[in-house]
Amino acid sequence: MxxxxxxxxxxxxxxxxxxxxxxxxxxxxxxxxxxxxxFVQVLVPSKTLRRPISVCDVEGDVLRLVFEVRGEGTALxxxxxxxxxxxxxxxxxxGFTLEPDxxxxxxxxGIGVPPLLYSAKQCGQNAIVxxxxxxxxxxxLEDDFRQAVGQLILTTDDGSxxxxxxxxxxxxxxxxxxxRICACGPMPMLKNIAKLAQQYHVPCEVxxxxxxxxxxxxxxxxxxxxxxxxxxxxxxxxxxDGPVFDSQCVAWDGEKPQPVTSNTPDKKPNEKEGQ
Amino acid sequence: xxxxxxxxxxxxxxxxxIAASGTIGFGREYREFYPLSVFGGISCKGTTLHERxxxxxxxxxETPMGMLNAxxxxxxxxQHFIEEDLPWLKQQDTVAIANVAGSTAEDYCQxxxxxSETDIDMIxxxxxxxxxxxxxxxxxxxxxxxxxITKAVRRHCKKPLIIKLSPNVADIASIAQAVESEGADAVxxxxxxxxxxxxxxxxxxxxxxxxxxxxxxxxxxxxxRMVWQVKNAVxxxxxxxxxxxxxxxxxxxxxxxxxxLQIGTALFTDPYAPVKINEGLNRxxxxxxxxxxxxxxxxxxxxx
Ligand SMILES: Cc1cc2nc3c(=O)[nH]c(=O)nc-3n(C[C@H](O)[C@H](O)[C@H](O)COP(=O)(O)OP(=O)(O)OC[C@H]3O[C@@H](n4cnc5c(N)ncnc54)[C@H](O)[C@@H]3O)c2cc1C
Ligand code: FES
Numbered sequence: 212m213x214x215x216x217x218x219x220x221x222x223x224x225x226x227x228x229x230x231x232x233x234x235x236x237x238x239x240x241x242x243x244x245x246x247x248x249x250f251v252q253v254l255v256p257s258k259t260l261r262r263p264i265s266v267c268d269v270e271g272d273v274l275r276l277v278f279e280v281r282g283e284g285t286a287l288x289x290x291x292x293x294x295x296x297x298x299x300x301x302x303x304x305x306g307f308t309l310e311p312d313x314x315x316x317x318x319x320x321g322i323g324v325p326p327l328l329y330s331a332k333q334c335g336q337n338a339i340v341x342x343x344x345x346x347x348x349x350x351x352l353e354d355d356f357r358q359a360v361g362q363l364i365l366t367t368d369d370g371s372x373x374x375x376x377x378x379x380x381x382x383x384x385x386x387x388x389x390x391r392i393c394a395c396g397p398m399p400m401l402k403n404i405a406k407l408a409q410q411y412h413v414p415c416e417v418x419x420x421x422x423x424x425x426x427x428x429x430x431x432x433x434x435x436x437x438x439x440x441x442x443x444x445x446x447x448x449x450x451x452d453g454p455v456f457d458s459q460c461v462a463w464d465g466e467k468p469q470p471v472t473s474n475t476p477d478k479k480p481n482e483k484e485g486q
Numbered sequence: 487x488x489x490x491x492x493x494x495x496x497x498x499x500x501x502x503x504i505a506a507s508g509t510i511g512f513g514r515e516y517r518e519f520y521p522l523s524v525f526g527g528i529s530c531k532g533t534t535l536h537e538r539x540x541x542x543x544x545x546x547x548e549t550p551m552g553m554l555n556a557x558x559x560x561x562x563x564x565q566h567f568i569e570e571d572l573p574w575l576k577q578q579d580t581v582a583i584a585n586v587a588g589s590t591a592e593d594y595c596q597x598x599x600x601x602s603e604t605d606i607d608m609i610x611x612x613x614x615x616x617x618x619x620x621x622x623x624x625x626x627x628x629x630x631x632x633x634x635i636t637k638a639v640r641r642h643c644k645k646p647l648i649i650k651l652s653p654n655v656a657d658i659a660s661i662a663q664a665v666e667s668e669g670a671d672a673v674x675x676x677x678x679x680x681x682x683x684x685x686x687x688x689x690x691x692x693x694x695x696x697x698x699x700x701x702x703x704x705x706x707x708x709x710x711r712m713v714w715q716v717k718n719a720v721x722x723x724x725x726x727x728x729x730x731x732x733x734x735x736x737x738x739x740x741x742x743x744x745x746x747l748q749i750g751t752a753l754f755t756d757p758y759a760p761v762k763i764n765e766g767l768n769r770x771x772x773x774x775x776x777x778x779x780x781x782x783x784x785x786x787x788x789x790x
Contacts, residue, residue: 213518216757259702259755260548284548300757422546424553424754427518429511431531431557432546446540446560451515468539 214427216254216300217241222273224293227351230280231322232289234297239272241301247330248306248393248418248455251276252426254298255284262288263423263450265326265395266302268355274301277325277351303426304454307416309333313390316341317360318378318404320396321349326418327395328355336361339385343378343396347371379403386411394418394458405458415458421449428452436462444468488771489778490764492526492746494723495646495671497607499526499581499746502767502779503736503760506727506750507532507585507610507650508557512571513578519757524764527581529674529748530571532612534586535593537563547683547692552702552729553751554681556695559587564597568604576605583648587612591625591635595642602644609645611635614652614677626652626677629664636668648725651675651716653705658712659719666720674725674748675716676709702751705729710742717743717784731759733766743784 219236227233241251245266251274252261262284268275280286291297307330309315317331317340324342331338338360344350346369356363364381365373374381378400382392386407394404395418408415421433428451437447437460444466447453490501500523505513507529513522522528540560547554561567567584575582584606588594594611601609613626613635625635636649649665651658653676662673678699683692691697709728717724726744730736731752739747752759767779776782 215519254755258548259551259553259751260546261754298756422544424546424555424751425509425515426754427515429515430509430555430754431511431540431560432555434540434543434545434557434560436542446543467542470539 212240212244214301214303215241216298218296218298219274221291221293221295221297224291227277228349231351232278232280234276234278234291235270236274236276236297236299237272238274238299241299242269242272242274245269245274245302246306247309247333248304248326249302250304250326250454251299251301252303252423253288255287258284258287260284260424261300261426263303263420263426265418265454266329267325267352268329268332274299279322300426304450306330307393307418307455308391310391311335311337313337314339314388315391315393316382316385316389318382318392318394318396319343320378320400321345323394323396323400323418324352327393328352328359330393331356332359335359338362339389340364341366341378341381341385343367343400344372345369379407383407386413389413392416392458401458402463405461405463408458416455417458417461418454419449419456419461420454423450426450436466436468438462438466488768488776490768492780494725494746495608495648497581497646501526501764502740502744502746503763504529504581504583504725504746504748505753505760506748507612508555509750509753512567512575513580514574516753516757517578520761521579523579524760525580526746527583527607528575528578529583529585529610530567530575531561532559532585532587533561533564533567533597534559534588535564535597537561537566542694544693545695545698547698549681549683549700549702549704552700552704553754554683554693554698554700555678556693556698558695564600568600572604572606581607583608583610585610585612585650591638594635594639598639599642602642606645608648609643610648610650610674611639612650612677614650614654626661627655629660632661633664633668636665636670640669646671648672648674650677652677653708653712653728654680659715662716662720666722670722672723672725672745673716673720674727676705676712676728679705679708701729703729703731706731706735710739713739713744714742714786730763731755733763733770736763736767737770737782740779740782741784741786743786745780745783
């Protein structure tokens with residue numbers, strides 16, 4: 212079994228901030244095969260589309276999901292009571308390339324922080340984590356990270372907690388001693404991290420989001436433009452090819468695939484068919 | 487246990503449930519949940535003569551009781567389908583249907599000709615994709631153009647030919663008649679209804695294509711109506727689809743006039759929907775003393 216749709220019991224529920232919830236869902240079969248950095252598709256009653264949420268952690272038989280209420284679906288989900296059943300398709304996608312014996316910097320921004328916990332745990336003392344938030348009231352999972360990793364740095368945009376400013380400042384200082392970067396958060400943050408990683412020649416992977424339907428690679432709904440080794444831009448899919456991508460492959464500047472109009476094997480990307 | 491098997495244009499299906507094109511790819515990902523023989527058939531992701539990159543994201547938006555999509559026929563081209571996907575699908579104990587789209591009549595004909603030389607079981611002609619500017623829908627919105635493309639393709643097609651009809655028309659029944667008269671072996675309907683969602687904060691459409699195809703339970707009553715109208719107008723088999731989610735929906739669509747069914751968006755909500763629909767359908771047939779699902783088709787008792 213690579214993934215399945217199964218019922219899970221909500222065994223514990225906590226509210227971490229005004230809008231962020233922490234769910235613990237029990238399902239031994241799914242928990243046993245979930246790897247760091249994967250995600251699940253959550254069925255929300257009365258909604259046609261499931262909601263993709265990252266696995267924050269696996270604790271024995273339990274999958275931990277931390278999510279923010281954004282729209283109707285997550286608002287409905289937040290109303291689930293302990294003891295009730297939630298159906299998940301899990302586990303989905305593939306996570307970060309982890310080398311636990313190498314110095315790895317994990318960089319999270321806002322609701323991009325929870326998806327890093329399980330991965331950062333794998334690197335233990337070799338993990339340096341930089342988590343950035345808007346302000347003090349938005350800070351989440353501080354204790355969880357502090358217990359699990361070698362070093363935790365917090366930043367807030369308004370300076371109300373931890374270092375003032377963005378995650379990229381402490382990141383740049385630490386980059387010379389880093390072997391890898393794993394990042395999750397808003398696109399502008401990820402783009403800046405990708406730039407720094409390139410500058411310092413540190414391998415960097417980013418976890419991306421896109422609107423999804425199937426969640427398993429069948430509908431081609433969750434496209435993301437990526438650059439191939441030969442420079443060609445193509446659409447890959449966040450649910451199946453990601454959600455984690457090599458930061459150097461992501462088309463950060465809005466590059467789009469060229470229409471392909473020839474079937475010949477030696478086609479050039481810009482070749483146009485005479486019509 | 488009633489007999490769920492149906493025959494469409496000479497092709498036997500174990501049960502009337504066909505996976506709808508575009509929702510299941512070529513079946514590989516759903517094979518992880520169950521054997522694909524759960525489906526009577528699979529209509530594969532729309533294929534075109536040449537590779538197509540598809541539309542820029544976002545391609546998906548949720549709507550009340552449904553969704554919009556504008557994937558834009560992303561596919562690796564028919565040659566890739568024939569070499570890489572078809573041999574695998576032919577081993578899955580389900581009817582393999584190629585769904586063909588194109589920008590020109592020549593594209594359609596060439597693609598169909600290539601497929602005719604393979605062991606694909608049927609061809610479904612997509613003349614109703616609303617999501618690409620040059621993508622076939624212009625063939626599907628008038629009787630004349632639908633008849634013309636059917637006639638052209640028919641000459642190149644050695645396989646049973648299904649024409650997939652667009653609901654974005656004034657009179658779907660006369661389009662069905664037009665393709666029937668040019669040699670279509672069956673019709674399938676409805677493709678998605680063109681729709682739109684706008685983010686009220688940014689005033690921008692949610693999907694980058696601006697408009698997309700609406701599917702899911704929201705379109706089901708429209709689909710039932712159109713299947714009924716088309717069934718009343720043609721002799722060839724009618725494959726009904728559009729928002730079928732539960733076994734009750736399947737029964738309703740059969741009663742309206744469907745000889746077989748397609749299910750798509752329901753897979754996203756519940757991948758196991760086809761298993762549940764087949765079970766429920768079977769129970770319903772037993773409880774109503776019907777020995778074959780074919781006895782249900784077009785048994786509607788309309789008001790005069
Ligand atoms: C791989 C992946 C992992 C994610 N992990 C987390 C997580 O761990 N915690 C968390 O809080 N959020 C996570 N998200 C974002 C989360 O999926 C969205 O916030 C959520 O879908 C919004 O649903 P809604 O019903 O509240 O919003 P609505 O606006 O009502 O949703 C409408 C539709 O848009 C989709 N949608 C809206 N925003 C997003 C988005 N940012 N990404 C993808 N789809 C979206 C919804 O899924 C739904 O189909 C993740 C997204 C992806 C793709
Ligand atoms: S959501 Fe269907 S392919 Fe990714």
